[in-house]
Amino acid sequence: MNMQLKVGENYYGFKLISQKEIKEVNGVGRLFIHEKSGAQLYHIENKDDNKVFSISFRTPPEDSTGVSHILEHSVLCGSRKFPIKEPFVELAKGSLNTFLNAMTFPDKTMYPIASQNEKDFLNLMDVYLDAVFYPNIYENPYILKQEGWHYEIEDVNEEIRYKGVVYNEMKGAFSSPDSVLARKTQEVLFPDSPYGMESGGDPEYIPDLSQEQFLAFHKKYYHPANSYLYIYGNGNILEYLKFIDKEYLSNFEKKEVDSEIPVQKSFDKPKEVAIEYPISRGEKEKDKTFLSLNFVIGKSTNVETYLAFDILIYLLLQTSSAPLKRALIDADLGKDVTGFFENSILQPIFSIIVKNSNPEKKEKFQTVVFETLEKLVKEGIDKKLIEAAINRYEFNLREADYGSYPKGLMYAIQMMDSWLYDADPVVHLEYEETLKKVKKALTTNYFENMIEKYLLNNNHCALILLKPKKGLAEEREKATREKLAKFKESLSKEEIKKLVQETMALRKRQMTPDSPEQLNTIPLLNIEDINPNVEKLPLEEKKEEDTDILFHPLFTNGIAYVNLYFDTNIIPQKLIPYISLLSQLLGKLSTEKYNYEDLSNEINANTGGIQFSTEAFEENGSDEQYYPKFIIKSKALVDKLPKLHSLIAEIMLHTKFSEEKRLKQIIQESKSKIERIMQNSGHLVVVRRLYSYFSPTGHYLELLNGIEYYKFLVDLEENFDNKKLEIKENLMKVSQLIFNKNQLLISITAEEKDYNKFIQKLPTLIQQLNIQNNNSVEYRFDFKAKNEGLMTSSEVQYVGKGYNFKKLGHSYTGSLQVLKTILSYDHLWNRIRVQGGAYGAFFNAGRDGNIYFVSYRDPNLIETLKAYDATSKYLKNFDVDEREMRKYIIGTISGLDTPLTPAAKGELATSRYIRHIKYEDIQRERREVLNATKEDIRNTSYLIKDVLDQNYFCIMGNEDKIMSHKEIFNDLIPLFE
Structure with a gap:
């Protein structure tokens, strides 16, 4: 750790330009320039053994053929040193990677890998560097055909079809209204910029991409002088620099690469655009329109607006107490309100979206947005709300938990939000000073001034209506078939035969395995390199206050993770869907002590979050026996545990199910969210439904989260006025049955020294819980191959x-x-x-x-x-x-x-x-x-x-x-x- 390097010195062709401590990532940051090739490299050295390497290129699209996306797929289909069809797949099959992928953004392409094994890390780095600098795309035109698009025809009498991995991926993406809206928003806001193009590829234009354009794009942009290399973790940087220089960068001469992202000139006046998206013939068009207001917010290199608007979007639109969200929902404009701040482009976008609305509500939508924002500026934003939003954001920054993404990779993505635009690579990682400036909002009109400047007085904005259209998918399919039929008519018999031959040649290439000699070029570890033992996860069984406790003593940086698991096998079968509904309502309804806005503020001001979910844990080796649970996940700094405990107790035991308007709003919001999951993650929906045909566990989960639950929500929404009394009674019944001390298991993950602090306040958490004995219910499901x-x-x-x-x-x-x-x-x-x-x-x-x-x-x-x-x-x-x-x-x-x-x-x-x-x-x-x-x-x-x-x-x-x-x-x- 803390290798001693000197600024100005050259290490294996890399000149060290700057070096500094970055306390926010607990490490040292170093910027190098490779003098011969012009490549930039940023190194973060710290104690993390999950090492990350990435090479990125600035790749502004010139059209919507998806060339940058197709290239991202294609360079990983064989290279100079690794001449096999799919090195990426071979690495996925046979490396100890903890992350392996490639990503296309609107203006850059990233190739990141991660591994905890040093030998494996170098192997992965080697394959990825060879892939981007020496891909087989120049020798093999079938790579573009497979990964991008090609004409497919197996017999001269058949119709010609388009086929290709990216072509079908983007057809799927363009089937989701959320994706269509996000893509069209950039197109409307940046008509004169690369952001106006679809970097992923629009299926309508993907077949316009020629082999010549494809190769020219690689030749232009995939040069070290246009690259951004990144290395993170506890590895030996000098060893990496030596390897990268010797094997790759020393082979290139520095050159000018024109890849600068031009700034889109601001609009003289706001725009308004209507766009259509497909729905099926049997769907109703009512309540299917998306209303969206979108603002361009300065530049992502402005550290303060970058961070402040991340907090502001949360404050205005993403919590139960969010004033703009509340105003839009109360105005009955739609069934779900969301917003996002897209800051991974040069000119970030702040979007306000109402889902499941109707076109005639467009004027009211604009009026409510601007009147609410004007009122917030004039009267000021509640300081408690500001404090809560900043606290939650700061908690997340310090925790740095990115789920399945390695921490080091998320740092790399954040760095590109400044580095790509020629600013200091780590300005967004060094958040402490910026956060201090933003915290002025607790005593000044900081956010009010931001709203006035960037939202109310900003003409660089667009109102977008995304409207449903029945049969649009069929129209497009018909237009594609007609275009291809016309194309076939224009071909001679010999040309058609040639297309058949090309289809068969591609098929043959796809079906022909790589030779053992080719496969042997991919570096491979030995079995001896693998730890034969599974990591032992700490778990100490304890009993406190007659309650089973599982304690996991781990270093958590002062945070306590407290999870409550309640048995739900006492719920009658017909009420199973209400368990899931309860999980979506808790924390969003008022309680005896707090209205729902104040409750949201209390949670965010004092904790890292309280979440409610449902699960069924199948018995080891069986899906016939399972343990259904209602789970409350929470986290807070240890000194905030008393407040965390009292908040959880308040929500569990004193939530008011009598707020009819709020109840209906959350039901509509939940339905909208499930529709989004169905549109974007169809494979998960299908698996859950499939399991419900034959698996008791699967059937139970389908009732909780699947299509059956979606139907349940549809019914509640459509018949709410007739069912509201029944809904309230069932929620009360389910809540009283679940929150029972006899059905509770608590899991606490914290440092050994903090366990007693948790125990001291445990009575606050559980003393009011029901203690009656409930009988478990035996569920009887109907199993058959519904197909x-x-x-x-x-x-x-x-x-x-x-x-x-x-x-x-x-x-x-x-x-x-x-x-x-x-x-x-x-x-x-x-x-x-x-x-x-x-x-x-x-x-x-x-x-x-x-x-x-x-x-x-x-x-x-x-x-x-x-x-x-x-x-x-x-x-x-x-x-x-x-x-x-x-x-x-x-x-x-x-x-x-x-x-x-x-x-x-x-x-x-x-x-x-x-x-x-x-x-x-x-x-x-x-x-x-x-x-x-x-x-x-x-x-x-x-x-x-x-x-x-x-x-x-x-x-x-x-x-x-x-x-x-x-x-x-x-x-x-x-x-x-």
């Missing part, structure tokens, strides 16, 4: 198939985790993504016996089911050498060894405790993974065949596509009304 077609206006499908292998007499072993790696990155990847053109396909096998296959943004339907059914044959013939098998094992271990935050460790340990999964079970699974053989994988062919032969499937997708195969379904269901 439903869930119809939407989407232009892509989500195809799911599966069953429970334990019901068929098979047992679980760790080799099934290796099978997951093999199928996800080999058979399914090749058949469904590479050959089928879908964006992705997934397989999972759980210790409960449940298996699913599912595709994501898939142009196909029957072909995908056939690909699943071919799996057992693939496995029966599975034959790989020792090296390939080792690769699959290492890749599987990578998935099992994801780095966890202290909070996540506590939650995982608690989950295993509830499910009765012992350390020995996890250790045995790891041993079975490490010792898996190709014979073990071949033997799974019988298990997979038995599962697939049950023929349980569920498909969500395009209405016409599903109708054209209606004979395979037992039921066809329009998903949205």
Whole structure:
């Protein structure tokens, strides 16, 4: 730690330009310039062993063909040193990476990797650097055809179709109204800038991209002089600099790359635009319009506005006490209000969005927004609200918990918000001084002045109406077919034959495996490089106040994570959906002590958040027995524990379900959020629905979070006036049954020294809880292969198939985790993504016996089911050498060894405790993974065949596509009304 380097010195071709301590990330930051090539490199040295490397390029799009996005996919399809078809997949299969991906933004392309293993980290870095600087795209035109687009025709008498991974990915993205709105907002606000183009690719324009344009884009922008290298963690920087210089950068000469992002000139007056998005023929157009006001806010290099507007969007639109959100909902303008501050572009956007509205409410929408903002400026924003918003933001900054994203990667993304625009790379990481300036808002009109300057007196804004249109998807599909038919008519017989030959040549390339010699170019660890032991998660069983406590002593930087788990198996079957509704209402309704706005402020001012959720933990090795729980997750600084406890108790025991207007608003908001999940994460919806056909756990979860729950919300909203008394009574009943001391398990993750502080105030938390004995309920669900077609206006499908292998007499072993790696990155990847053109396909096998296959943004339907059914044959013939098998094992271990935050460790340990999964079970699974053989994988062919032969499937997708195969379904269901 703290390697001694001198500013001005040259280290392996890299001149150290600046060096400073960055206390916010607990490290030292160093900016280097590679003098020969012009590359910039930023290094953050700290104690984090989850090392991150990234190379990024400034890639402003010149059109909407998606060239930067297609290139992001394509450079990872083989390179000079690694001449195989998909090095990315080989790394996913066989490295210990903790993150491996690539990302296209509106103005940059990032290639990040992360690993805790030093040897693996260098291997990943090598493959990614070779990919971006020496890709095979120059030698192989089939890469663009596969990843971007191509004409597909297998027989001269067939219709020509467009196919390609990015083409279908973006057709899926353009099927979601949220995505359409976000994309069109930039187009409207930046007509003269690269931001006016669709960097991801608009399906209408993707087929305009030629091989020549594709290569020219790489040649222009993928030069070290236009690159931003980033290294983070506890590794040896001198070793990395030596490697990068010797192997890559020393081969390039510095040159000027014109990639500057021009500033969009402000508008003389605000704009107004109406845009359409597709809904299916059976849907109603009423309550389906999105109203959106969007403002351009200075530049992202202005550190103060960057941070202040992050807080302001939260303050105005993202909490229960948010005054602008409240005003819009109270004005009955729509059913959900959201907002976002997009600051990962040069000119950030502040957006205010009302969902599920109608076009005639446009004027009122504008009036309410501007009148509310004017009132806030004139009368001032409640200082308690400001304090609460700043406190919550500061808590999140200090906690630096980014879920599945490594901390070091999130720092890299934040850095690009200044570095890309030629400003100091770490200004957004050094937040302490900026936060002090923003905290002036507690005693001055700081935010009021910001609202006046950037929102009320800002002509660089646009009102956008996103309106539904029935049959729009069919119109587009018809226009595409007509365009392709016309194109075919223009071709000679020889030209058509040539297209058929190209289709077959691409297919042959896709189906031809890489040679062993080619595969051997990918660096690979040895099994000995892997820790044979599972990490032991700390868990101490205790009993306090007659309540079971699980204590996880871990370093948490002064934060206590307190989670309450209540059994919900005492709830009558017909009231199961109310458990989920309760989780969405708590904390957003008034209580005896606080109205809901004050409650929101109290939570944000004193804690890091209180969240309510539902879950079903299946018994170790069974989905027949499960433990349904209502979970309250909370976190606070240790000295705020007394306040945290009293707030949780107040919400649990004194929430008022009598606020009818507020109740209806939250029901509408919840329905809108589930619709968004269905549109953006169809694969998750399909898997949950599929499991409900045969799994008790799956059926229960479907009632809590799936399509059945969505139908429940639709019914409550439509019949609210008739049902409001029943709704209130059921919520009260469910609440009283759940919050019972006899059904409670508490999990606390904190430092050893802080446990007593938690215990001292425990009575505050639990002393008022109900203590009557409730009998558990035995649920009886109807199981059958419903095999439903869930119809939407989407232009892509989500195809799911599966069953429970334990019901068929098979047992679980760790080799099934290796099978997951093999199928996800080999058979399914090749058949469904590479050959089928879908964006992705997934397989999972759980210790409960449940298996699913599912595709994501898939142009196909029957072909995908056939690909699943071919799996057992693939496995029966599975034959790989020792090296390939080792690769699959290492890749599987990578998935099992994801780095966890202290909070996540506590939650995982608690989950295993509830499910009765012992350390020995996890250790045995790891041993079975490490010792898996190709014979073990071949033997799974019988298990997979038995599962697939049950023929349980569920498909969500395009209405016409599903109708054209209606004979395979037992039921066809329009998903949205």
